[in-house]
Structure formats: C-alpha cells, structure tokens
Amino acid sequence: MSTSKRRMSNAPIILWFRNDLRLGDHRALTAAVNTGAQIILLYVLDDETPAPTPAPTPAEWKMGGASRWWLHHSLAALANDIAKKGNKLILRRGPAREIVPKVAAECGAGAVYFSRHYEPSSVALEADLKALLEERGITCKRFSGALLREPEDIRTKAGDVFKVYTPFWRALSSEFTVGKPVAAPAAIAPPAQLPKSDSLASLELLPRKLDWPEGLAAEWSPGEAGANARLDAFLEGAMKDYADARNRPDLPGTSRLSPHLHFGEITPALCWYRSGQAAARTPGSDKGHETFLKEIVWREFAHTLLFYWPNLPEVPFRPEYLAFPWLENASHLKAWQRGQTGYPIVDAGMRELWRTGYMHNRVRMITASFLIKDLLVPWQRGEAWFWDTLVDADLANNAAGWQWVAGCGADAAPYFRIFNPVTQGEKFDPNGDYVRTWVPEISKLPTEHIHAPWDAPEDVRAASGVVLGKSYPRPIVDHAAARARALAAFGLVKSSAQK
Ligand code: FAD
Numbered sequence: 001m002s003t004s005k006r007r008m009s010n011a012p013i014i015l016w017f018r019n020d021l022r023l024g025d026h027r028a029l030t031a032a033v034n035t036g037a038q039i040i041l042l043y044v045l046d047d048e049t050p051a052p053t054p055a056p057t058p059a060e061w062k063m064g065g066a067s068r069w070w071l072h073h074s075l076a077a078l079a080n081d082i083a084k085k086g087n088k089l090i091l092r093r094g095p096a097r098e099i100v101p102k103v104a105a106e107c108g109a110g111a112v113y114f115s116r117h118y119e120p121s122s123v124a125l126e127a128d129l130k131a132l133l134e135e136r137g138i139t140c141k142r143f144s145g146a147l148l149r150e151p152e153d154i155r156t157k158a159g160d161v162f163k164v165y166t167p168f169w170r171a172l173s174s175e176f177t178v179g180k181p182v183a184a185p186a187a188i189a190p191p192a193q194l195p196k197s198d199s200l201a202s203l204e205l206l207p208r209k210l211d212w213p214e215g216l217a218a219e220w221s222p223g224e225a226g227a228n229a230r231l232d233a234f235l236e237g238a239m240k241d242y243a244d245a246r247n248r249p250d251l252p253g254t255s256r257l258s259p260h261l262h263f264g265e266i267t268p269a270l271c272w273y274r275s276g277q278a279a280a281r282t283p284g285s286d287k288g289h290e291t292f293l294k295e296i297v298w299r300e301f302a303h304t305l306l307f308y309w310p311n312l313p314e315v316p317f318r319p320e321y322l323a324f325p326w327l328e329n330a331s332h333l334k335a336w337q338r339g340q341t342g343y344p345i346v347d348a349g350m351r352e353l354w355r356t357g358y359m360h361n362r363v364r365m366i367t368a369s370f371l372i373k374d375l376l377v378p379w380q381r382g383e384a385w386f387w388d389t390l391v392d393a394d395l396a397n398n399a400a401g402w403q404w405v406a407g408c409g410a411d412a413a414p415y416f417r418i419f420n421p422v423t424q425g426e427k428f429d430p431n432g433d434y435v436r437t438w439v440p441e442i443s444k445l446p447t448e449h450i451h452a453p454w455d456a457p458e459d460v461r462a463a464s465g466v467v468l469g470k471s472y473p474r475p476i477v478d479h480a481a482a483r484a485r486a487l488a489a490f491g492l493v494k495s496s497a498q499k
Pocket of ligand 1: 246254255256257258259261262292295296297298299300302359360361362364365368386390392393394395397398399400401402405
C-alpha cells in the first residue's frame with residue numbers, strides 16, 4: 001500500500017500495548033478511539049529488546065518467571081475485556097522493533113499509538129520505532145500515563161535532576177491535582193480484516209513447574225478488574241491505618257497494588273484521584289492517605305532515577321561502592337533464596353516470596369540487608385533473584401530498593417544502619433504470626449523465642465518439636481560477628497572515597 005493511501009483517515013490505528021494492560025484511563029487508547037479510526041490492539045512479547053542494559057557488566061533483564069505468570073493472566077483478562085468492546089487482542093512474539101512495523105505493513109495502518117516507558121531498553125526502542133515508522137509514512141504517537149509527572153518536568157530550582165526523595169516529593173506533590181480519569185471506551189471498532197494472532201498458550205508464559213503457580217493463583221487476580229478491586233478494598237479498609245500498619249508484615253496493612261501498577265492495569269493517577277475521594281469521605285484517614293501518596297511517589301522517584309541513570313540496575317549510584325569487598329558465596333546465596341538461613345523473619349520473607357510472588361516491603365528491607373550486610377553477597381545477586389520471583393518485579397523499583405538497602409543508592413539508608421533480624425522480627429511481627437505462617441516447623445515455639453530459636457532453652461525447643469540443624473537450620477552466620485565484619489568492609493569503602 002502506498003504511503004499516501006496509508007495516510008488516509010480511514011487507515012486503521014495500531015494501539016501497541018506494553019505495560020499498560022488496561023482499557024480505562026488509557027490516554028493512547030482514548031486518543032486512538034476518538035479519531036474514529038478502526039483499531040488494531042497489539043501486544044508483542046519481546047524477549048530480545050530488554051537485554052542487555054548499557055553497563056560494564058550487561059545483565060539479563062528479560063521478564064522473570066513470576067512476571068511471566070502474571071503477564072499470561074493479565075493478557076487473558078485484557079483479551080476478555082477487549083472482546084466485550086467488540087474487538088480482539090492480537091498477540092505476536094519477537095523483537096518489537098521488527099514486529100510492530102511488520103503488523104503495520106500487513107494491515108495498512110496509518111498510525112501507531114503507545115504509552116511511554118522509562119527503562120533504558122524501552123527508551124531506545126521508542127526512538128528506533130519512531131524513526132522506522134515515520135520513514136514509512138506511518139505516524140507514531142507516544143502518550144504518558146505510567147507516571148504522574150514526566151521525568152523531564154520535575155527539576156530542582158537550579159534545574160537539576162532530584163537525587164533526594166523528600167524535595168522530589170515536595171516538588172511533585174505541591175499543588176498537584178489530577179482530573180477524573182477517563183473511563184474505558186464504550187466500543188473499540190475493529191478493522192474489517194484482523195491481522196492473525198498467536199495464541200496465548202503459544203507464548204509459553206506459564207512456568208513448567210506446575211505446583212509453583214498454585215500459590216500465585218491463590219493470592220492474585222491479574223487484570224484491570226482485579227486491580228480496581230484491590231484499590232477499592234484498600235481505600236475502604238487499610239488506608240485509614242496505613243501510616244502505621246504498613247510496616248507490619250503480619251497484618252493486611254498495605255495495598256498490594258504493586259504488580260497491578262507495574263503492568264499498568266491501573267495508573268498512579270487513578271490511585272491518586274480515587275484515594276483523594278476516599279480520604280474526603282473517611283474521617284481520620286488523612287495521615288494514611290498522605291503516606292500512601294508518598295509511596296506512590298517513591299515509585300516515581302525510582303523511575304526518574306532509572307531514566308537518568310540507566311545503569312542503576314547494575315552499577316552503584318555512589319561510585320565509591322565499586323571498591324566494596326563483596327564475598328561471592330554460592331551456598332549462602334542458596335540458603336537465602338530457599339529461606340534456610342536460620343533467621344526466622346528472613347526465612348519467612350524468602351518463603352513468602354517463593355510461594356506468592358510477593359514479599360512485604362519491611363521484609364524486603366530485612367532480607368536484602370541480611371544478604372548484603374550479614375552475608376556480604378553482592379546486592380545484584382539479590383536483585384536478580386527478586387527479578388525472577390516477584391510478580392511486581394520492576395527494573396526501577398527493584399534497583400532503587402536494592403541500592404537503598406546497600407547504602408550505595410541516590411537517597412539510601414546509611415550503610416552502617418544494619419538491620420538486626422531478631423529485633424526487626426520482634427518489632428514488626430510482635431506475635432510471631434508472620435513467621436508462624438511461613439516457617440511452620442517452628443510455629444509451636446512460644447512467642448518470646450519465635451524470632452531466635454537458638455536462644456530458647458533446650459526443653460522448650462524439644463516441647464515445640466524444634467531440633468536445630470535438623471527440623472530448622474542453625475543461623476548460617478552469627479549476626480553480631482557479621483555486623484562487625486560488614487562495618488569493617490564499609491570502612492574500606494569510606495577510605496577509598498576519601499582518597
Ligand atoms: P504499598 O505500601 O501499598 O504502596 C503503594 C505503591 O507504592 C506500591 O504498590 C508501589 O507501586 C509503590 N511503592 C511502595 N513502596 C515503594 C518503594 N519503596 N519504592 C518504589 N515504589 C514503592 N517494588 C516494586 O514494585 N517492584 C520491585 O521489584 C521492588 N523491589 C524492591 C526491592 C527491595 C530490596 C525493596 C526494599 C523494595 C522493593 N520494592 C519494589 C518496593 C516495595 O517493597 C513494593 O513496592 C511494595 O512492597 C509493594 O507492596 P504494596 O503494593 O502493598 O505497597
């Protein structure tokens with residue numbers, strides 16, 4: 001088809017779905033539908049583009065196992081929602097750089113609309129596609145929506161990129177308002193002839209290990225309806241006490257929206273708008289509401305950092321940490337991954353992660369601190385494990401989270417603040433309920449010993465059916481000694497920074 005023909009107003013528009021798997025509050029979709037054109041709804045499973053990132057040690061950031069499970073179900077939900085609007089979700093597999101122009105050529109599309117993303121590989125892909133499509137006379141339109149504000153729009157008074165969270169929050173939130181999110185279109189007109197689609201099964205997103213998804217399925221409802229149901233439940237329930245309860249892994253105190261936000265099944269703007277409405281009708285919820293918004297803005301901060309520091313997932317933000325004397329210890333890493341460190345709160349978190357694809361934020365900090373500081377295993381090993389096992393695995397949030405705990409991030413916890421896994425457990429899981437759920441072999445221990453089974457008198461352990469080294473591991477390191485070792489290692493970093 002000639003370029004001039006493609007430009008005709010009746011040429012279909014391709015809506016290229018990425019991590020924006022929803023129909024409501026979707027600027028690109030709304031704009032496409034508003035043109036009156038026929039719409040081709042395309043998702044491309046692209047494992048080639050995300051790797052490697054531009055770093056001295058290229059890492060593999062193609063989607064991990066838990067994310068693939070999520071994606072399978074999210075695409076199924078999206079396909080269903082699209083069918084109700086009279087159209088069909090077209091699935092293809094391969095590099096988006098090739099597939100999007102190919103589908104455009106197959107169906108004579110006049111334009112490609114999509115939502116903007118911020119990962120380094122996405123940024124490069126968007127630029128390449130724009131050039132490629134426009135060369136062929138196909139309009140390429142990019143829309144915002146994954147973030148509240150574009151990274152280019154938030155700057156310090158001096159015009160610099162923010163490296164510290166609190167002023168970033170102030171700059172973003174002062175006088176920030178969002179309008180009512182746009183509802184999903186009533187109908188999405190299909191072209192007379194739809195391009196062919198791969199089947200969802202042929203994308204092979206579900207794990208081969210058949211028992212793994214059971215825990216995931218029990219916990220989650222991927223898709224836009226599931227996302228909205230989570231938000232509703234949070235706004236009507238946990239938001240009021242969120243400021244305090246968010247630190248308690250034994251309570252349902254947080255929103256659990258992270259995978260829904262990552263896959264774009266819901267937007268941060270919609271969360272902002274609807275939480276404001278809920279706060280206005282719920283007396284006493286102001287503090288919880290503001291704390292929730294601050295967490296949503298941590299997500300913005302992490303994405304902005306990644307946008308400007310594209311090697312954040314691999315390289316410490318503070319270069320002095322390149323000199324850190326890490327210990328590569330495969331057996332320690334394995335014990336940590338399997339939840340067999342002998343520290344109950346750490347093991348509970350790692351097992352929750354394996355079973356549900358999720359770990360509570362407080363426990364992410366405790367388990368990450370244990371790996372990095374008690375075991376001195378490089379933070380990138382933990383980041384890679386989280387990448388594979390989290391349903392909310394997100395390049396920006398994961399990298400920023402690990403660098404925060406390691407002390408090498410932009411606005412990070414000081415390295416010398418080393419979490420004590422016993423006192424953290426006692427403080428944030430005071431009755432031991434979280435540990436009992438995930439580490440059942442020590443569940444009969446009295447609460448005063450649940451976070452340090454090795455300190456329990458022998459007869460108490462025996463009465464609780466706990467045999468250290470047999471039914472539950474002895475601690476793989478002594479925390480006090482490990483802390484001293486970590487501080488000595490940190491001393492080396494400090495002195496290399498002062499040279
Ligand atoms: P809520 O407490 O309800 O918060 C609401 C939303 O705010 C979250 O859904 C999330 O989108 C955002 N948010 C909350 N805390 C943070 C934070 N610290 N940084 C950035 N955004 C935040 N989050 C991910 O989404 N993906 C990751 O891969 C990821 N990896 C992490 C790794 C480490 C080592 C650490 C310490 C944190 C990581 N986080 C990650 C951040 C945080 O733990 C999760 O976003 C949060 O636990 C998700 O639970 P929730 O939806 O109930 O959060």
